[in-house]
Amino acid sequence: MITKMKNKFIKNNIIYTKYLIGIFLFCVFLFPLISFAQCDDNGVTVVYINGIFTPTRELANIDKNLLSDKYVKKFGISNNVTFITGYNPSHIAGLGDLIESASQIINHPVSDYDFKTILAQIHLEINTKKIVLVGYSQGSLYSNEIYNYLINNGVSKESIAVYNIATPASYVSENGNYITSKNDKVINSIRDLAIKLKASQPLPWTIDIPLSKKEEKDSSGGHSFSESYLAKGSDRISADIKTALDNIAITENQTLPEQGCFNLPDQNFLFKAQKVAFLVTDPLANGTVAVYEVGKDTVVYTGEKIVSTSVFVVDSAQKTAIFVADKTQEATIFIVDKTQEVAITVAKTTNKIIDTTNIKVKNIYNNIASLEKPIAKIEPNIVVNNNVLSLNQENKKTRKQKNKKSRNN
Amino acid sequence: MKKVLKIIKKTILIILLIILVLYIGLVIYRIPAAFERYDTKKTVDDIHNQKLKMEDVMRKDLPPEPDEKLNNSTLNGIDTNNNSIRDDVEIAIFKLYPDSARIRSGALQYAKAMQMHFRKDIINSETFVAVLQEDSRGFYCFSRTFLSKITKEMNKESEEERAIREKETKFPKNSFEYNEYVWGGEITKKINKISSEEFEEEENRRKVIQDLVFNNEARKNKKESNYEKYMTSYGDLRGNNCDIDP
Secondary structure (H helix, E strand, C coil): HHHHHHHHHHHHHHHHHHHHHHHHHHHHHHHHCCCCCCCCEEEEEEEEECCCCCCCCCHHHHHHHHHHHHHHHCCCCCEEEEECCCCCCHHHHHHHHHHHHHHHCCCCCCCEEEEEEEEHHHHHHHEEEEEEEECCHHHHHHHHHHHHHCCCCCCCHHHEEEEEEEECCCHHHHHEEEEHHHHHHHHHHHHHHHHHHCCCCCCCCEEEECCEEEEHCCCCCCCCCCHHHHHHHHHHHHHHHHHHHHHHCCCCCCCCCCCCCCCCCCHHHHHHHHHHHHHHHHHHCEEEEEEECCCCCCEEEEECCCCCEEEEEECCCCCCEEEEEECCCCCEEEECCCCCCCECCCCCCCCCCCCCHHHHHHHHHHHHHHCCCCCCCCCCCCCCHHHHHHHHHHHHHHHHHHHHHHHHH | HHHHHHHHHHHHHHHHHHHHHHHHHHHHHHHHHHHHHHHHHHHHHHHHHHHCCCHHHHCCCCCCCHHHHHCCCCCCCCCCCCCCCCHHHHHHHHHCCCCCCHHHHHHHHHHHHHHHHHCCCCCCCHHHHHHHHHHHHHHHHHHHHHCCCCCCHHHHHHHHHHHHHHHCCCCCCCCCHHHHHHHHHHHHHHHHHHHHHCCCCCCCHHHHHHHCCCCCCHHHHHHHHHHHEEEECCCCCCCCCCCCCC
């Protein structure tokens, strides 16, 4: 009897074990699999990478649409050419981008967060071996970087081209073509500064796009992708992209990565930490005001709409930098200190001025104050807008009132 | 020996049981995400299936002018004929283009796509990208109803002109002087001039439709908030951009 029960138990056990192994294998094979599109021999993907002075996220999308539309109107509809956005997001209401682009210009990017994010996003979208990267403004610094990454990670040199528009960089990867207007005030400011600092200058202009009356008054006039470059140079841009596209080809010995058309970069701990940090700081920075005093000037950093830059000021040792941007209703400043830590002071605005200071900012003031000569004269085209002036006056007024009160007391 | 085998078997059994329990736990944990993925797929399909119909373009009985206050009290407003185009926008587009069904169809498709920004089921980047893809299709379709003065022949002639000038010039390639010469031919200059003028014309045409759809702060804010939360890199859809061939 006992032996019978024992045998039954063993038999059952074997069945259970079989069941369990079966379930285990079933589970293993049912684990979610991410499918990637094939990397196609036919067709070309044109990746448009926007710049930091694209005032709204919506405009990055519209700019891609306009570029694609102009191309199609000139060369006809082709199902072989797909336009995608390589979306270059803004961080900390634009401050993060200014820092990033400044560091990219001197070829020492402080962070590869956006670079990796763009790569991760376009990895899902690119399904052709042939790629044309079109970078605009700061986006052209990324297109250069992305090109260098891609040719080392699954994309052959012969099947990819770069075309840059309004580029602050001193080169285009693999001697690619570019377009920069003679009247682009942003690029010209960077060029002037680069000459002063004896640093690498942006590439010379290649087109003379006249400024409209509105652009003449604007400190960043002639730099807008849609209003300037596409409005007055779309024919040439489309033709240049077509030439880039015609000059690329697939090589027979091209070894493809296991997934997609190129290998994804590692998303290490630092990347993830930055992601979390931006998740917190990006929304916080919107709709905020910070007030800084730089020498005799008061500069206000207001919310999210950073549209242009007027001046880049870097000290002789290139360790401290001030970037001031303004456009009609907005002005912004950010300061990078010697350790490249970013000083950002954020405070919610309630239509009243809020004095904001923090230790890092004070350190930077000290850095600036300790410089033998002024870092640079703030160019006359920096117009602190009415809002800021009124805030400034209000600030002084409030201080006076406070002083009066305290004296009376 | 038998004992050892028994112990090994037992251990394997326990390990497999633990893995099974963990897997079941993971499955339970992933249920909401799976549902979300299912919902997302449903929403994305629904967004792409919202096509403009011929009857929307050729409609003779337009909806009545809606009460402004009531129409603006919600994001979606009033849409009595349920064609996913707000009544006030639909009426305005018919007034703008009474004689051209071709342009009207482009404008209506563009408006319909932009109206999708007010959908409540835009909950992640995937659903938002679907809206943007339709938005882009509407953009291209409306744009294609614009009759350009630049003909194919002109484009061909300017290319030929540029090719000749490219051979003629001795300036270094990509230099300012080189480009000025190559792009300085009469036909090319003419095309550039027309192109600039038409760019502005088209921008204004699009802006009218955009302003009709996003006619108040709440609607503009909703669109901006979508971009703020969910904007990501994305690609255009392949295939025909117009729901109704213009």
